[in-house]
Amino acid sequence: MNPKENTKEHLPINEQDAWERLGGDKAFLEELINIFCEHFEKQTADLKKAIGEKNYQTIREIGHSLKGAAANLSLSPFRQAAYEMEKAGIEHNLSNAKKTLLLLTHEYERLREYLKKKNAG
Amino acid sequence: MKVLIADDDLISRRILERHIQEWGYEVVSADNGKKAWDIINKQDINMAVFDWMMPGMNGVELCRKIRNEYQKKMSRYLYIIMVTGRDLKEDIIEGISAGANDYVTKPFHPLELQVRLQNGRRIVELEENCLRLASTDSLTELWNRKKIFDFLTDELSSGLNRKHPTGLIMVDIDNFKKINDSFGHATGDIILKEAGRLLRKTLRRRDKIGRYGGDELIIVLSICPHEEVRIIGERLRAVISGHTFSGDNHFHKITISLGGASSENFLHVSKDELVQACDRALYQAKEKGRNRLVMMNTSPVEGKHHPERNDFS
Numbered sequence: 001m002n003p004k005e006n007t008k009e010h011l012p013i014n015e016q017d018a019w020e021r022l023g024g025d026k027a028f029l030e031e032l033i034n035i036f037c038e039h040f041e042k043q044t045a046d047l048k049k050a051i052g053e054k055n056y057q058t059i060r061e062i063g064h065s066l067k068g069a070a071a072n073l074s075l076s077p078f079r080q081a082a083y084e085m086e087k088a089g090i091e092h093n094l095s096n097a098k099k100t101l102l103l104l105t106h107e108y109e110r111l112r113e114y115l116k117k118k119n120a121g
Numbered sequence: 122m123k124v125l126i127a128d129d130d131l132i133s134r135r136i137l138e139r140h141i142q143e144w145g146y147e148v149v150s151a152d153n154g155k156k157a158w159d160i161i162n163k164q165d166i167n168m169a170v171f172d173w174m175m176p177g178m179n180g181v182e183l184c185r186k187i188r189n190e191y192q193k194k195m196s197r198y199l200y201i202i203m204v205t206g207r208d209l210k211e212d213i214i215e216g217i218s219a220g221a222n223d224y225v226t227k228p229f230h231p232l233e234l235q236v237r238l239q240n241g242r243r244i245v246e247l248e249e250n251c252l253r254l255a256s257t258d259s260l261t262e263l264w265n266r267k268k269i270f271d272f273l274t275d276e277l278s279s280g281l282n283r284k285h286p287t288g289l290i291m292v293d294i295d296n297f298k299k300i301n302d303s304f305g306h307a308t309g310d311i312i313l314k315e316a317g318r319l320l321r322k323t324l325r326r327r328d329k330i331g332r333y334g335g336d337e338l339i340i341v342l343s344i345c346p347h348e349e350v351r352i353i354g355e356r357l358r359a360v361i362s363g364h365t366f367s368g369d370n371h372f373h374k375i376t377i378s379l380g381g382a383s384s385e386n387f388l389h390v391s392k393d394e395l396v397q398a399c400d401r402a403l404y405q406a407k408e409k410g411r412n413r414l415v416m417m418n419t420s421p422v423e424g425k426h427h428p429e430r431n432d433f434s
Contacts, residue, residue, distance in 0.1 A: 032132050064174055068206045069132045071228040
């Protein structure tokens with residue numbers, strides 16, 4: 001992997017990839033990101049509850065759902081974290097689920113910050 | 122061509138809807154497997170795009186249900202593409218074993234899904250063409266004998282459940298042999314085809330007409346009491362006798378004889394009994410001088426059909 005690709009990989013979103021997948025429609029991408037953000041807030045609450053109740057099935061399902069949504073929007077780091085959450089649910093690994101929840105929240109904040117800066121610029 | 126999308130993730134659903142509509146398909150959506158199953162049973166769906174993991178009924182369970190239940194009672198083929206984040210080889214094998222025709226992993230590339238849908242469309246169209254050829258008469262393009270009797274069986278069964286009568290009319294072109302002998306079979310074919318077209322045009326949208334054999338046609342009249350069968354039958358007779366057939370550069374006037382009956386007074390009448398009643402009525406119409414309709418009363422006593430006297434001519 002060359003350094004340029006590496007940098008791109010660490011951005012919260014690969015916009016070029018997402019646009020390409022959405023037929024170059026910027027407004028549509030924005031609409032989908034808004035849906036993603038609204039859903040994440042609700043899913044975080046559901047995840048916290050599921051972790052508290054050791055409900056591994058729900059942890060797995062939310063992880064899977066977040067993974068799919070992130071993949072559609074080319075949010076690679078978030079997708080990787082969501083995959084870890086799904087895995088924690090499958091493996092009944094509560095401590096990994098707790099750690100991954102922090103990681104997901106971090107990646108979400110990183111995305112929000114990135115978009116905020118981009119819009120301001 | 123109508124495509125059903127079933128995906129619980131709103132973002133995936135919106136992306137699928139947007140692309141599939143842009144490619145010229147009509148789209149309906151469901152956010153879970155149960156809703157998708159309801160839509161499949163209520164609407165004419167040709168192709169389906171299913172996510173795997175959905176609450177209630179997942180995509181694989183839905184595929185199995187479609188192949189085991191829906192596909193056994195419906196002649197229309199439903200082409201299914203699984204679009205899912207589950208990308209292991211075992212997942213693909215399980216999805217296709219459950220009845221999916223194709224499998225695409227998320228995140229999908231739009232062009233890939235587009236060509237896979239095109240592939241599905243070709244198969245659906247081929248399937249529809251095969252069904253059409255297997256159920257229509259090649260000369261008249263009316264329903265063939267098997268299909269029209271299937272309609273009659275279904276109509277009688279639905280009539281029995283919902284307490285509404287089914288009407289049946291048997292039609293025969295008068296002196297058809299003479300037309301064939303005098304002008305040739307090509308002319309006979311033209312006249313038979315044109316007569317079928319005219320009769321079909323005169324019927325109500327819900328009625329069905331098929332070729333019984335030779336120059337005999339059979340008409341299934343949905344929700345049709347005795348008196349309405351008579352009115353429709355007379356309308357058909359008048360349309361044919363008032364028309365000039367000219368497809369072979371000659372002018373021909375023809376007439377038809379008709380035998381009609383309804384299950385109005387005896388909803389338990391069988392398909393064979395109703396056909397037999399119409400057959401006898403048609404025979405009498407011929408005997409009485411042709412170009413007329415004879416109605417037969419179906420009776421609860423097997424084999425007792427009562428002809429009516431007030432036939433038209």
